[in-house]
Amino acid sequence: MKLNRQKILDFFKKSENRATVILKDKSKANDTIKDALGKAVTNKGDLEGVWSKMVLLFAVSKDYVNGDYTEIPKKSIIAILGGLVYFLSPIDIVPDFVPVLGFIDDIFVLNLVYRQVLKDLEKYKDWKDAQIKIIGDVDGSSAS
Template sequence: MSSLAEKGLKLSKNAIFSIFMARASKILGKPFQVAIVLKEVAEKLADKKSSKGAFGQLIELALTLVRLVQAYITGAYRQIETGTVVSGVAVLLYVLSPIDLVPDFIPVLGFLDDFSLISWFITKFQGEISRFQEWEKTSAVSASGVASAPAVSDRTQPAVAELGHS
């Protein structure tokens, strides 16, 4: 049986994911649209966060990805390749989308493909994520004296409207 990261690698090469990559490239230069997506993904992941263990850890890392993209969009953190950010936004768009290889309304299996893709991203870009986490710790502490994660801005429209059809 293959690991989640291996399943995610297969998903990352799927034609459906290429649609999310193209969409991510388009919205990366539109901070408000990215902020909407980040807020919705964070809310969706928070709903699933109640389970501990491996999936709980994976969700924590996915929330780190949300913060990484937000820091990139705001200009606070730029020590990362733009292609990595595009891939990260594409993963987040995939997670948010109700239309993917295994629809989210199917219990357990519906989120397995999402978790697989997150796992692939985290495995592939582990070094960059670790550098961001270290930056996040030091910059949050040095800026305020207290460590805190940046908040995702409030939304007024659903990000699903941003997912396609334009």
């Protein structure tokens, strides 16, 4: 089965447009992230190749929506949320219920998003690591 890359990108563009609207409503944004995380956990075996990337995408989007981390460009957060919206859609280029192949387009899109925002994710990881270190220093659990 050959994937139509342009069809996937067109569908993803629509998902980014939906993400722009969703991002304006903190409650909707949180629900979208929560729903995507639930679907990801349920289908973790099918997502093995992108699991660690997805965990990072969920974390940065959650921290952004909650106002904890706002150093990421809006364009990047829209791409990330757009990827999650695409992932959530059961009827996309390859419907998720198709055995074995159902998540192939989702994985393509999530990898695309990840590569697109990689520099922003690296900055986020540095920030997140610093937060964990600060918490460790405050509660005395750091090994310094």
